Amino acid sequence: MIALRKPTKEDAKAEWELIRDMPEDENGLKNEWHGISYEEFVNEVLPGWEDHEKGLNMKPGYVPDTHYFLWDDDVIVGYFSLRHCLNDFLRNGPGHIGYSIKKEYRNKGYATEGLRLAIEEARKLPIDTDEVYLAALKSNPASLKVMQKNGAYIVREDDEYVYTRIKL
Numbered sequence: 001m002i003a004l005r006k007p008t009k010e011d012a013k014a015e016w017e018l019i020r021d022m023p024e025d026e027n028g029l030k031n032e033w034h035g036i037s038y039e040e041f042v043n044e045v046l047p048g049w050e051d052h053e054k055g056l057n058m059k060p061g062y063v064p065d066t067h068y069f070l071w072d073d074d075v076i077v078g079y080f081s082l083r084h085c086l087n088d089f090l091r092n093g094p095g096h097i098g099y100s101i102k103k104e105y106r107n108k109g110y111a112t113e114g115l116r117l118a119i120e121e122a123r124k125l126p127i128d129t130d131e132v133y134l135a136a137l138k139s140n141p142a143s144l145k146v147m148q149k150n151g152a153y154i155v156r157e158d159d160e161y162v163y164t165r166i167k168l
Helices: 012-021 038-053 110-124 141-149
Strands: 002-005 065-072 075-083 097-101 131-137 153-157 161-167
Touching (some): 002 110, 012 038, 065 110, 141 161
Antiparallel strands (some): 131 161, 153 161
């Protein structure tokens, strides 16, 4: 069964392996934890994510967010981040949701299903708008297709990105 799950200490080893191995910057998703040690992940990242979900102890310019892992039964296939609100940078850039699917699981429908599940999670939050904002690199048309399969419409483009919205 495919499910989005928040990180847990019980699943920390598998979660850490995914985060550690995700590139620092792939298809526009920045991974500030690339190469992190297991100890740092468990002792710093996981508690930090719990704080950020509550809006606590965040760096300037950051907003509350919730991190999820996309599981297919007992295998992690991807990572999703859901921002609870937008600042000017996010409103005009990456938006509410960022995600990455492990390379070996791409083109199998996981991103589409994961985004659908992330949108369901967004509906449970007091999101600051009636739409989810997203952005896809023009060099990554598969991501735009995933968004469109979930009801996204294009609102604008620039040289690098296509910006979309999905009604909640």
